[in-house]
Amino acid sequence: MNHKKRIAIIPGDGIGREVIPEAVKVISASGAPVEISHFDWSAERYLADGVTIPPDGFAMLERDFDAILVGAFGDPRIPSNIHAKEILLGMRFKMDLYANVRPVRLLDAALCPLKGVEPKDIDFVVIRENTEGVYVDVGGCFKQGTPDEIAVQEDINTRKGVERIIRYAFEYCERNQKQDGSPRKQVLMADKANVLTHAHGLWQRVFKEVSGEYPQITAQHMYVDALCLQMVRDPRQFDVIVTNNMFGDIVTDLAAALQGGLGMAASGNIHPGKTSMFEPVHGSAPPIAGRNIANPFGAILTAAMMLGHLGLVAEAARIEGAVLEAVRQKKTTQDIGGTLGTREAGEWVAGRASAYN
Numbered sequence: 001m002n003h004k005k006r007i008a009i010i011p012g013d014g015i016g017r018e019v020i021p022e023a024v025k026v027i028s029a030s031g032a033p034v035e036i037s038h039f040d041w042s043a044e045r046y047l048a049d050g051v052t053i054p055p056d057g058f059a060m061l062e063r064d065f066d067a068i069l070v071g072a073f074g075d076p077r078i079p080s081n082i083h084a085k086e087i088l089l090g091m092r093f094k095m096d097l098y099a100n101v102r103p104v105r106l107l108d109a110a111l112c113p114l115k116g117v118e119p120k121d122i123d124f125v126v127i128r129e130n131t132e133g134v135y136v137d138v139g140g141c142f143k144q145g146t147p148d149e150i151a152v153q154e155d156i157n158t159r160k161g162v163e164r165i166i167r168y169a170f171e172y173c174e175r176n177q178k179q180d181g182s183p184r185k186q187v188l189m190a191d192k193a194n195v196l197t198h199a200h201g202l203w204q205r206v207f208k209e210v211s212g213e214y215p216q217i218t219a220q221h222m223y224v225d226a227l228c229l230q231m232v233r234d235p236r237q238f239d240v241i242v243t244n245n246m247f248g249d250i251v252t253d254l255a256a257a258l259q260g261g262l263g264m265a266a267s268g269n270i271h272p273g274k275t276s277m278f279e280p281v282h283g284s285a286p287p288i289a290g291r292n293i294a295n296p297f298g299a300i301l302t303a304a305m306m307l308g309h310l311g312l313v314a315e316a317a318r319i320e321g322a323v324l325e326a327v328r329q330k331k332t333t334q335d336i337g338g339t340l341g342t343r344e345a346g347e348w349v350a351g352r353a354s355a356y357n
């Protein structure tokens with residue numbers, strides 16, 4: 001019997017094609033028992049033969065793999081972004097990966113743009129609903145191209161969808177510790193219930209109900225605009241944040257800035273018990289693509305998150321430790337103050353994370 005974890009690798013576009021090979025290098029160096037298969041689904045492939053994802057693609061991923069590691073999608077030659085929609089949002093929706101887990105951790109004080117903030121001060125996680133909201137692409141245009149044009153984009157919030165993501169956040173809080181070993185204690189829901197009275201009224205009612213089942217966890221609430229203020233003013237106060245698809249997208253770019261930028265942020269698209277997909281928070285960054293300057297650490301930390309999810313906890317910890325050491329020793333790309341290229345930073349971490357040291 002094969003005990004190796006089967007990983008599908010989809011680098012995608014732009015810097016995804018540079019950072020993912022570094023993540024793969026580090027996984028191999030860590031000695032993690034994995035079997036890796038590459039897929040070329042990307043802008044390049046779409047432009048070549050019109051394929052975004054083959055007809056049986058999602059079923060094949062679910063059937064043949066334990067996890068998926070993805071780079072990024074987005075290419076200026078495809079302004080409709082149709083391939084990103086079909087591949088990336090396709091995986092999230094069609095594989096029902098309902099929890100987008102985005103940890104926010106400061107590895108070194110030097111990386112944070114805020115004054116007087118230490119690594120112990122920033123260690124929270126954003127749990128983003130990943131299968132509903134305005135992302136469902138329900139809507140349409142009427143009288144397009146006329147002065148009377150109307151555009152409608154629906155915001156879908158189901159009782160089932162809202163309940164499962166809020167419950168996931170409470171379960172996450174209960175089961176996960178902070179980096180320093182202390183327990184997580186608080187779940188904060190961010191919404192805009194003062195304006196989106198119907199949609200976020202549902203979130204409010206469900207949050208109240210589910211939080212009642214977890215009396216040991218402090219339940220808090222903030223409107224999303226206030227959350228943005230507080231994240232910059234005092235990020236120490238956050239622990240587990242749960243929010244809808246669109247707000248989760250926006251606040252995790254803001255939160256990435258607290259960690260040293262988009263090059264440092266990791267994420268997982270998870271459905272417990274099913275094949276889940278892991279990707280850095282950043283996009284394909286076309287202006288810096290192909291120049292060996294993109295920061296590979298977000299992708300490498302994402303790979304560690306994936307290994308941890310697969311139960312390869314020692315390998316994940318070794319990789320995280322190696323990235324931490326690289327940051328401390330400034331063996332990094334320029335965006336976070338180092339002088340190394342993408343490949344050189346990846347090599348350094350791979351050497352440090354090596355199981356054969």
Ligand code: NAD
Nearest residue numbers: 072073074075262263281282283284285286288294295335
């Ligand atoms: P982006 O994340 O690609 O870039 C935003 C900024 O962060 C840019 O200044 C970029 O240079 C910088 N940056 C991002 N990753 C970096 C890294 N690893 N190292 C150093 N700097 C980094 O976002 P964008 O510019 O808004 O979008 C570009 C394309 O990517 C668009 O097509 C967008 O739709 C797509 N996108 C895809 C994903 C994804 O596939 N998960 C996520 C976000 C954006």
Ligand code: IPM
Nearest residue numbers: 073074084088089249281283
């Ligand atoms: C992200 C990205 C995606 C999103 C885009 C590329 C569809 O910004 O993963 O954060 O909006 O979810």
Ligand code: MN
Nearest residue numbers: 249250253281
């Ligand atoms: Mn985003």
